[in-house]
Amino acid sequence: METNTALLLALVLPALGTLGNIFLRDKANLRDSVTLGAAVATFLCVLTILGNVGNGTTAPLTLFEILPGLDLAFNVEPLGLLFALIASGLWIVTHVYAIGYMRGNKESHHPRFFACFSLAISAVMGIAFAANMLTLFLFYEILTLSTYPLVAHKGTAEAIRGARVYLGILIGTSIALLLVAVIWTYALAGTLTFAKGGILDGKVAGPLVAVLLGLYAFGIGKAALMPFHRWLPAAMVAPTPVSALLHAVAVVKAGVFTMLKVGVYIFGIDFLAATGASQWLIWLAGFSIVAASVVAMTKDNLKARLAYSTVSQLSYITLGMALATSMGALGGGMHIAMHAMGKITLFMCAGSIYVATHKTDISQMQGLGRVMPFTFAAFLIGALSIIGLPPLGGSWSKWLLIMGAADTGQWIMIAVLMVSSLLNVAYLLPLVGRGFFLKGQGIKADAKIAEASPLVWLPPVLTAFGCVVLFFYAGDIQTFLSPIVAAE
Amino acid sequence: MAGDITHHAALTLTDHLPILQVLVPFVAAPLIVFLGNRGLAWALSFIASAAAFVIAGLLLGHVIDGSVISYEIGGWAPPLGIEYRIDAANAFVLLLVSAISTLVLPYARTSIEAEVPRRHHTLFYASYMLCMTGLLGVTATGDAFNVFVFLEISSLSTYVLIAQGAHRDKRALTAAYDYLIMGTIGATFFVIGLGMLYMATGTLNMADLAERIATQGANRTVLAGFGFIIVGMGLKAALYPLHLWLPNAYTFAPSVVTVFLAATATKVAIYVLLRFMFSVFQPSFIYESSTIEFIILPLAILAMFAASVIAVFQRDMKRLLAYSSIAQIGYMLLGIGMLTETGLTAAIAHLFNHGITKAALFMGVGALVLKSGGSFFDRIQGLGRVMPFTAAAIVIGGLSLIGVPGTAGFISKWYLVQGALEKGWWPVAMLVVLSSLLAVIYVWQIVEALYLKAPAKDITAGEAPPAMLVPLWIMAAACIYFGLATDITVGAAQTAAAGLLAGSAGLGH
Numbered sequence: 001m002e003t004n005t006a007l008l009l010a011l012v013l014p015a016l017g018t019l020g021n022i023f024l025r026d027k028a029n030l031r032d033s034v035t036l037g038a039a040v041a042t043f044l045c046v047l048t049i050l051g052n053v054g055n056g057t058t059a060p061l062t063l064f065e066i067l068p069g070l071d072l073a074f075n076v077e078p079l080g081l082l083f084a085l086i087a088s089g090l091w092i093v094t095h096v097y098a099i100g101y102m103r104g105n106k107e108s109h110h111p112r113f114f115a116c117f118s119l120a121i122s123a124v125m126g127i128a129f130a131a132n133m134l135t136l137f138l139f140y141e142i143l144t145l146s147t148y149p150l151v152a153h154k155g156t157a158e159a160i161r162g163a164r165v166y167l168g169i170l171i172g173t174s175i176a177l178l179l180v181a182v183i184w185t186y187a188l189a190g191t192l193t194f195a196k197g198g199i200l201d202g203k204v205a206g207p208l209v210a211v212l213l214g215l216y217a218f219g220i221g222k223a224a225l226m227p228f229h230r231w232l233p234a235a236m237v238a239p240t241p242v243s244a245l246l247h248a249v250a251v252v253k254a255g256v257f258t259m260l261k262v263g264v265y266i267f268g269i270d271f272l273a274a275t276g277a278s279q280w281l282i283w284l285a286g287f288s289i290v291a292a293s294v295v296a297m298t299k300d301n302l303k304a305r306l307a308y309s310t311v312s313q314l315s316y317i318t319l320g321m322a323l324a325t326s327m328g329a330l331g332g333g334m335h336i337a338m339h340a341m342g343k344i345t346l347f348m349c350a351g352s353i354y355v356a357t358h359k360t361d362i363s364q365m366q367g368l369g370r371v372m373p374f375t376f377a378a379f380l381i382g383a384l385s386i387i388g389l390p391p392l393g394g395s396w397s398k399w400l401l402i403m404g405a406a407d408t409g410q411w412i413m414i415a416v417l418m419v420s421s422l423l424n425v426a427y428l429l430p431l432v433g434r435g436f437f438l439k440g441q442g443i444k445a446d447a448k449i450a451e452a453s454p455l456v457w458l459p460p461v462l463t464a465f466g467c468v469v470l471f472f473y474a475g476d477i478q479t480f481l482s483p484i485v486a487a488e
Numbered sequence: 489m490a491g492d493i494t495h496h497a498a499l500t501l502t503d504h505l506p507i508l509q510v511l512v513p514f515v516a517a518p519l520i521v522f523l524g525n526r527g528l529a530w531a532l533s534f535i536a537s538a539a540a541f542v543i544a545g546l547l548l549g550h551v552i553d554g555s556v557i558s559y560e561i562g563g564w565a566p567p568l569g570i571e572y573r574i575d576a577a578n579a580f581v582l583l584l585v586s587a588i589s590t591l592v593l594p595y596a597r598t599s600i601e602a603e604v605p606r607r608h609h610t611l612f613y614a615s616y617m618l619c620m621t622g623l624l625g626v627t628a629t630g631d632a633f634n635v636f637v638f639l640e641i642s643s644l645s646t647y648v649l650i651a652q653g654a655h656r657d658k659r660a661l662t663a664a665y666d667y668l669i670m671g672t673i674g675a676t677f678f679v680i681g682l683g684m685l686y687m688a689t690g691t692l693n694m695a696d697l698a699e700r701i702a703t704q705g706a707n708r709t710v711l712a713g714f715g716f717i718i719v720g721m722g723l724k725a726a727l728y729p730l731h732l733w734l735p736n737a738y739t740f741a742p743s744v745v746t747v748f749l750a751a752t753a754t755k756v757a758i759y760v761l762l763r764f765m766f767s768v769f770q771p772s773f774i775y776e777s778s779t780i781e782f783i784i785l786p787l788a789i790l791a792m793f794a795a796s797v798i799a800v801f802q803r804d805m806k807r808l809l810a811y812s813s814i815a816q817i818g819y820m821l822l823g824i825g826m827l828t829e830t831g832l833t834a835a836i837a838h839l840f841n842h843g844i845t846k847a848a849l850f851m852g853v854g855a856l857v858l859k860s861g862g863s864f865f866d867r868i869q870g871l872g873r874v875m876p877f878t879a880a881a882i883v884i885g886g887l888s889l890i891g892v893p894g895t896a897g898f899i900s901k902w903y904l905v906q907g908a909l910e911k912g913w914w915p916v917a918m919l920v921v922l923s924s925l926l927a928v929i930y931v932w933q934i935v936e937a938l939y940l941k942a943p944a945k946d947i948t949a950g951e952a953p954p955a956m957l958v959p960l961w962i963m964a965a966a967c968i969y970f971g972l973a974t975d976i977t978v979g980a981a982q983t984a985a986a987g988l989l990a991g992s993a994g995l996g997h
Binding site for chain 2: 064137187
């Protein structure tokens with residue numbers, strides 16, 4: 001298959017999944033199979049692109065001109081391809097999980113749920129393959145709007161409040177800051193097409209560079225940089241599959257992915273390093289990393305704790321960009337993959353516990369490890385990967401980030417990354433300890449295994465296994481990403 | 489491009505397009521009354537409107553390259569005779585008015601069936617045609633006094649149309665009365681202004697006026713004339729704070745009338761403002777520049793915020809959208825106030841984009857009203873489940889109102905912010921995006937009401953009839969189409985902006 005055909009199919013197939021859910025709303029099994037088919041086909045398309053292009057960069061595929069000189073255009077480059085691979089691959093796993101979760105939990109409005117879910121994936125593909133900032137911005141907003149119904153899904157007062165915060169912050173920052181940044185960039189550079197080495201070198205100088213970077217950094221609300229992180233905990237009212245794929249992988253990664261794209265292809269790493277415009281962002285990201293970890297420790301609700309953990313981990317990637325070195329950018333890019341695999345495991349485990357026991361608070365999960373060994377084992381592996389211990393994927397990206405910090409002499413940031421690892425241990429591992437070693441009420445020592453259906457516990461086991469596999473392929477990912485920082 | 493002016497001394501039917509544009513609906517109006525048949529009245533209006541649409545399309549095709557068509561009525565050469573001048577700016581507005589009208593009519597048939605008693609239908613269509621004639625005439629003419637004549641035609645018929653809402657809610661009568669008084673004051677100001685210009689220059693032809701004002705310079709009479717004209721037209725355009733007639737008129741008029749007025753009437757008034765500011769008076773007209781800087785700009789920004797904030801607190805969807813319109817007019821004036829090509833492009837593009845956006849939204853409300861009997865939130869809540877297609881179209885219109893990328897509203901906002909940045913007006917750029925956030929709030933109140941609440945108990949299941957759904961969805965689709973393909977809108981707006989900024993040079997013979 002031709003690369004461009006595969007690219008368009010990867011954009012359209014999830015949208016077809018949306019249509020399938022709308023038109024087949026009364027036939028549950030057929031509907032879910034169609035979506036699964038769309039997910040598998042999307043992943044195959046992305047794999048085809050990988051086979052064809054490798055880690056090369058293709059010429060933009062222009063669909064049409066939106067404004068004079070500004071096209072709706074797509075192309076393939078390593079960072080976007082990696083993001084598309086992760087999102088489409090994990091979509092398959094999550095879809096299987098979501099079927100089990102939604103049915104096992106007797107949630108309502110399945111067609112609307114899966115229709116919006118597929119549409120969100122379509123938007124993610126658009127973001128991953130966008131050839132310029134305008135196209136990216138278009139799909140960025142579609143992603144916000146298509147996930148809003150998922151957050152409001154339960155329709156309770158709490159869900160509506162959460163959805164308001166979600167939409168308010170994401171739309172608010174994107175219109176008030178990101179849009180201005182995009183238009184300003186266009187006014188300065190006369191183009192918005194992503195290009196190696198950036199498009200702003202020589203077009204703007206002095207403190208204005210830092211101001212523009214600030215508009216981007218805060219405007220990309222999906223990256224959950226403090227103080228615009230409140231939407232992520234608010235989004236946790238959504239059903240767990242949404243939290244797993246969208247708010248641990250697709251949506252938040254779309255944010256930090258955009259952040260990296262802006263750093264690498266709009267500003268250019270060298271330009272940022274030369275102007276020192278991203279110095280302040282290093283400090284803010286460092287603060288975000290530690291502060292969010294500390295907040296996470298205070299949360300008893302498991303999903304809320306994981307949400308704050310995500311806020312903290314996202315700032316790793318922002319930090320990687322702000323360091324403005326090739327190691328940092330590579331580490332950030334790789335962390336997109338590593339954190340995705342680890343965090344989706346944790347969220348799916350949280351959902352698995354909820355389906356089986358309807359418990360949401362960590363303090364109530366004593367002894368559950370004995371009856372749900374698969375779930376808790378997967379959680380342990382995911383947690384260790386987030387902490388960054390070998391032989392799990394998370395250790396490599398953290399390693400690269402530390403190297404990047406060392407390159408620029410940011411010793412304090414090395415300390416921040418280390419402290420963050422310790423904090424990770426402190427807020428993730430107690431759950432495993434409680435589950436396995438403490439005695440729960442009404443759970444006998446010889447209790448039988450009482451997991452939810454395999455549709456719910458198998459996916460996290462698979463992704464936990466993925467965390468191990470990624471450890472051994474980290475070198476390949478680094479080689480794969482290396483062109484984004486290679487000199488011309 | 490002053491060189492490409494085509495003069496027509498009346499040859500073939502094609503050469504008569506400028507006058508046919510106005511004449512077709514004008515003739516249709518009395519015919520409708522004579523025929524006196526409801527069905528025929530509708531058919532005739534639709535045919536006239538569709539014909540006007542085709543004519544406007546042809547005209548725009550002629551002038552989109554920057555050329556100008558000058559048509560002398562009865563073969564009397566201007567400045568003595570009345571001249572119709574078509575350039576990119578007004579051809580674009582003609583297209584908007586006739587396109588909206590053509591889409592509104594199929595919708596109107598079902599809608600007024602529910603809102604206006606049958607015995608009034610024939611006269612309703614006659615007034616509607618007169619209103620359209622007035623709007624098209626104001627836009628097409630190149631004669632200042634002719635503007636006043638057509639303005640009165642459209643205004644008088646508008647008062648009648650708004651008063652038709654009295655069958656649903658008696659307050660439509662006071663709304664129409666308010667508009668009558670204020671509209672008349674506006675028109676009087678306008679004609680006083682014209683009188684002063686005539687005293688000072690001895691001509692009423694716009695091109696001629698421009699030439700004489702340019703050569704003789706500004707004196708007190710001309711200045712006073714300018715002031716009267718701006719205030720008079722500002723009232724018709726609902727320029728904040730001259731907007732008081734608008735919320736009630738939009739809220740209590742029959743749904744169809746609201747759709748048509750919201751999408752066209754204020755837009756035509758904005759066009760006349762543009763024409764007088766840039767063609768009759770020159771952009772370099774020093775007094776005018778300070779008028780713009782110290783009066784128009786602050787008022788535009790005030791409108792963007794004050795009206796949006798008021799919109800946030802409305803519980804009636806029609807009234808909410810009416811206040812939103814006042815805010816959006818602020819955007820257009822802001823674009824005009826920049827006095828640059830980008831700013832004017834933004835204003836003219838927004839004139840069109842907001843026209844289709846508001847048409848989609850008010851059509852959506854009309855469909856909701858047909859089902860629920862009211863436009864208050866407690867009546868329309870939960871209808872997203874009962875009427876999924878109507879509600880989805882309203883959401884698309886709402887997104888375009890916010891200016892989400894991929895919708896028409898985004899394009900205007902893009903140019904507006906770009907224009908502000910080009911001038912180095914940082915705070916203004918920020919104010920534009922901040923006021924968009926207010927739009928997010930009021931649009932989302934509609935969305936939450938439609939989708940996240942349970943419908944009232946007496947609501948029966950079922951979608952709006954296809955005659956309403958199809959035009960509604962054409963409008964909603966247009967909101968997306970013109971957000972992605974901007975050849976027509978931005979192309980015409982840029983040509984028009986360049987022409988207007990060239991000032992009276994663009995009007996010379």
